[in-house]
Amino acid sequence: AWKRNQITSFTDKDGFEKEVVRHVETTLARSMFNCDEIAAYSATSLAFRDRLITHWNRTQQRQTYRDTKRVYYLSLEFLMGRALDNAMLNVGLKNVAQDGLAELGFRIEDVVKQEHDAALGNGGLGRLAACFLDSLATLNFPAWGYGLRYRYGIFKQEIIDGYQVEVPDYWLDFNPWEFPRHDVTVDIQFFGQVNKKTVGGKTISVWEAGEIVQAVAYDVPIPGYDTPTTNNLRLWSSKASGGEFDFQKFNSGDYESSVADQQRAETISAVLYPNDNLERGKELRLKQQYFWVAASLYDIVRRFKKSRRSWNEFPDQVAIQLNDTHPTLAIVELQRILVDIEGLEWDNAWEIVTSTFGYTNHTVLPEALEKWPVGLVQHLLPRHLQIIYDINLFFLQSVEKAFPDDRDMLRRVSIIEESQPKMVRMAFLAIVGSHKVNGVAELHSDLIKTTIFKDFVEIYGPDKFTNVTNGITPRRWLHQANPRLSELIASKCGGNDFLKDLTLLNQLEKHVEDKQFRKEWAEIKYANKVRLAKHIKDTTGVVVNPASLFDVQVKRIHEYKRQQLNIFGVIHRYLSLKAMTPDQRKKQLPRVSIFGGKAAPGYWMAKQIIHLINSVGAVVNKDEDIGDLLKVIFLEDYNVSKAEMICPASDISEHISTAGTEASGTSNMKFVLNGGLIIGTCDGANIEITREIGESNIFLFGNLSEDVEDLRHAHTYGSHTIDSDLDKVFNEIEKGTFGTPHDFSAMIAAVRQHGDYYLVSDDFHSYIETHQLVDEAYRNQDEWIAKCITSVSRMGFFTSDRCINEYAEEIWNVEPLAVDRHS
Numbered sequence: 001a002w003k004r005n006q007i008t009s010f011t012d013k014d015g016f017e018k019e020v021v022r023h024v025e026t027t028l029a030r031s032m033f034n035c036d037e038i039a040a041y042s043a044t045s046l047a048f049r050d051r052l053i054t055h056w057n058r059t060q061q062r063q064t065y066r067d068t069k070r071v072y073y074l075s076l077e078f079l080m081g082r083a084l085d086n087a088m089l090n091v092g093l094k095n096v097a098q099d100g101l102a103e104l105g106f107r108i109e110d111v112v113k114q115e116h117d118a119a120l121g122n123g124g125l126g127r128l129a130a131c132f133l134d135s136l137a138t139l140n141f142p143a144w145g146y147g148l149r150y151r152y153g154i155f156k157q158e159i160i161d162g163y164q165v166e167v168p169d170y171w172l173d174f175n176p177w178e179f180p181r182h183d184v185t186v187d188i189q190f191f192g193q194v195n196k197k198t199v200g201g202k203t204i205s206v207w208e209a210g211e212i213v214q215a216v217a218y219d220v221p222i223p224g225y226d227t228p229t230t231n232n233l234r235l236w237s238s239k240a241s242g243g244e245f246d247f248q249k250f251n252s253g254d255y256e257s258s259v260a261d262q263q264r265a266e267t268i269s270a271v272l273y274p275n276d277n278l279e280r281g282k283e284l285r286l287k288q289q290y291f292w293v294a295a296s297l298y299d300i301v302r303r304f305k306k307s308r309r310s311w312n313e314f315p316d317q318v319a320i321q322l323n324d325t326h327p328t329l330a331i332v333e334l335q336r337i338l339v340d341i342e343g344l345e346w347d348n349a350w351e352i353v354t355s356t357f358g359y360t361n362h363t364v365l366p367e368a369l370e371k372w373p374v375g376l377v378q379h380l381l382p383r384h385l386q387i388i389y390d391i392n393l394f395f396l397q398s399v400e401k402a403f404p405d406d407r408d409m410l411r412r413v414s415i416i417e418e419s420q421p422k423m424v425r426m427a428f429l430a431i432v433g434s435h436k437v438n439g440v441a442e443l444h445s446d447l448i449k450t451t452i453f454k455d456f457v458e459i460y461g462p463d464k465f466t467n468v469t470n471g472i473t474p475r476r477w478l479h480q481a482n483p484r485l486s487e488l489i490a491s492k493c494g495g496n497d498f499l500k501d502l503t504l505l506n507q508l509e510k511h512v513e514d515k516q517f518r519k520e521w522a523e524i525k526y527a528n529k530v531r532l533a534k535h536i537k538d539t540t541g542v543v544v545n546p547a548s549l550f551d552v553q554v555k556r557i558h559e560y561k562r563q564q565l566n567i568f569g570v571i572h573r574y575l576s577l578k579a580m581t582p583d584q585r586k587k588q589l590p591r592v593s594i595f596g597g598k599a600a601p602g603y604w605m606a607k608q609i610i611h612l613i614n615s616v617g618a619v620v621n622k623d624e625d626i627g628d629l630l631k632v633i634f635l636e637d638y639n640v641s642k643a644e645m646i647c648p649a650s651d652i653s654e655h656i657s658t659a660g661t662e663a664s665g666t667s668n669m670k671f672v673l674n675g676g677l678i679i680g681t682c683d684g685a686n687i688e689i690t691r692e693i694g695e696s697n698i699f700l701f702g703n704l705s706e707d708v709e710d711l712r713h714a715h716t717y718g719s720h721t722i723d724s725d726l727d728k729v730f731n732e733i734e735k736g737t738f739g740t741p742h743d744f745s746a747m748i749a750a751v752r753q754h755g756d757y758y759l760v761s762d763d764f765h766s767y768i769e770t771h772q773l774v775d776e777a778y779r780n781q782d783e784w785i786a787k788c789i790t791s792v793s794r795m796g797f798f799t800s801d802r803c804i805n806e807y808a809e810e811i812w813n814v815e816p817l818a819v820d821r822h823s
């Protein structure tokens with residue numbers, strides 16, 4: 001037996017410092033005399049990484065040895081943000097690092113800021129996957145994430161002359177958090193043709209490759225909070241296979257085209273598609289999906305085979321969750337492996353497949369539902385298309401049996417849409433190939449059952465469809481983002497246990513009346529606003545008063561999320577202020593409207609919205625009549641680490657999507673958990689937040705989702721009169737108050753002429769009125785703080801730990817692995 005590695009398991013300041021110095025002087029080959037903040041960041045990360053590796057190895061060994069059922073979370077996006085702060089807090093040694101770094105001459109906040117966000121996602125769906133990994137590790141579930149190692153994450157946003165400009169996000173210069181596994185590779189094939197062969201009297205399909213690309217694994221350790229469990233996130237990177245196949249070309253003297261092949265192979269994992277809630281049928285996107293799915297399944301199957309169990313035990317050992325339809329090909333690929341390669345009978349294989357998969361839907365927007373042209377699938381994955389057709393055939397046969405007189409039902413539920421060109425409906429394939437389908441908030445889960453998947457509820461019965469309301473990790477979104485509030489809460493809730501059992505927040509409620517507590521609470525909020533004000537000054541040059549009401553809307557820019565409603569409301573406020581006498585103005589409450597978020601590069605209307613926000617800011621912020629009463633800020637390049645600064649600094653945040661369009665929303669949870677109130681529509685998780693915290697602690701407005709259809713119908717076929725206050729706002733824009741009116745004519749026309757699909761006019765009056773209620777409520781600071789404290793105390797439900805436990809119980813049927821802290 002060998003001795004366990006001791007040096008990397010520092011537990012105190014001196015041990016930590018030794019490790020930092022060692023890494024600066026050896027790993028980084030620098031001297032402590034020219035150690036800058038970047039080197040301090042690198043060395044600190046390497047020191048913590050070493051610590052994680054020990055736990056990581058032990059976790060993996062324990063999971064292999066016990067060989068219990070594992071969860072695999074397949075997601076094309078993991079929006080992780082920064083890793084160092086999270087690792088320090090989860091391991092419980094941030095104080096040690098803080099003291100050690102101070103002794104070496106560094107402030108830990110500055111060191112942490114050196115890290116580039118890992119931004120391998122667009123928005124909510126990607127961040128949800130990251131919160132889930134944190135919870136899975138914290139709850140000691142044997143779980144792996146599988147994703148793609150994009151060379152370029154979501155683009156960096158710059159605002160130039162009020163317009164969004166996209167800059168590539170090259171983030172892999174130095175990333176201490178990933179481990180290349182050059183020995184873990186999988187050859188992935190594309191194109192080619194399918195041949196039938198007879199082997200031992202059995203006819204089998206053999207897929208001959210047209211192209212082979214190699215997948216190389218990169219592993220990222222995922223530490224749980226206050227537990228040694230350290231799980232694995234495996235990201236695949238693409239590379240030319242360099243195998244026999246490509247050698248032939250090379251040897252035959254075709255050097256140029258063999259280099260071109262190499263380039264093409266690396267293109268697969270080069271870039272994250274920057275669309276959020278919009279699908280576009282690009283061949284490269286389909287290649288990404290298959291590449292990642294096939295590599296992941298090969299890996300999962302390889303691990304399963306090590307235990308030499310029978311195939312029928314596969315679903316007892318493996319649960320695979322599909323994060324939206326992006327990994328749906330995994331269903332087809334597993335069926336292919338079982339039938340073509342392992343030689344199982346179709347029905348037996350299909351039983352295994354459907355017992356293994358669960359599918360999470362994140363949208364009802366028709367433009368976001370994935371469909372792929374049959375011709376494209378045929379070309380890229382010829383065998384998979386055959387299997388899809390067979391899956392569809394057997395499925396439709398069973399539907400026909402159950403609904404013999406309903407021809408139209410077959411057309412409606414067919415996995416193949418009989419359009420020109422024909423399309424593969426990925427959501428339908430995901431439903432047919434999974435044992436559970438879930439939505440991400442109650443309203444959303446009800447909506448999918450009554451609208452887009454209605455027929456499938458009839459076919460399979462209601463039990464196949466379930467709800468798992470989203471959650472967020474309180475470690476990152478409270479403890480890490482808002483350390484002072486976390487500490488204050490801990491002092492009232494009996495220590496840090498609430499971070500692992502968020503329902504313990506309910507102990508706060510008995511302190512609501514405590515004046516001293518309220519005062520400390522308010523001071524922390526104010527300090528967080530001062531910090532954001534400084535960021536605003538540094539990045540935009542605009543000085544905002546931290547005593548103003550901070551009104552925040554940060555999320556991807558999308559018409560359904562209605563940033564246009566917000567900015568029209570801001571213009572309305574500006575016009576009202578302008579119309580007042582100086583004496584009247586003195587009585588008004590100062591407000592800062594803060595926006596942030598990226599528009600998909602091809603989403604023209606979203607970019608117009610950004611431009612209008614910036615144009616309004618340019619006018620309002622320099623208007624001397626207005627001064628502090630109104631400032632309009634657009635924060636550049638909203639991302640996870642900025643969210644960690646913004647959420648704690650908000651007084652009120654906006655979650656104002658057209659009812660029935662936002663599946664859940666998760667930033668609503670982050671803002672309330674950080675002691676801010678929200679203004680919102682009856683949509684997504686807002687509804688459940690209201691149920692938990694109470695109607696008096698939230699500002700709800702607008703039409704309900706059940707009214708949306710009729711309103712839209714009325715816009716198109718009845719008379720559509722625009723709200724008179726909104727009309728004044730439009731007139732002001734058209735007068736040129738905020739720059740060339742033509743720039744904004746499409747936004748106005750969408751409401752006035754094109755049916756106002758997102759019901760901006762219908763909700764405008766109620767929105768304005770509700771903002772007046774917000775102002776009034778904010779004037780009574782004492783009451784306001786009480787509302788905030790009460791809300792936080794009732795937010796326990798929205799932890800992603802609760803969410804993961806529900807998945808584990810209802811969908812995955814997996815148990816945590818008990819850990820021994822001393823092994």
Ligand code: 26Q
Nearest residue numbers: 124125275277279280362440662663664665666
């Ligand atoms: C699909 C095909 C081709 C290219 C891109 C895409 C694509 C990419 C990203 C489609 C959708 C997304 C992201 C969707 C998303 O973030 N949805 C959000 O998921 C959150 C977590 O469940 C919810 O809280 C939000 O309501 C939902 O909008």
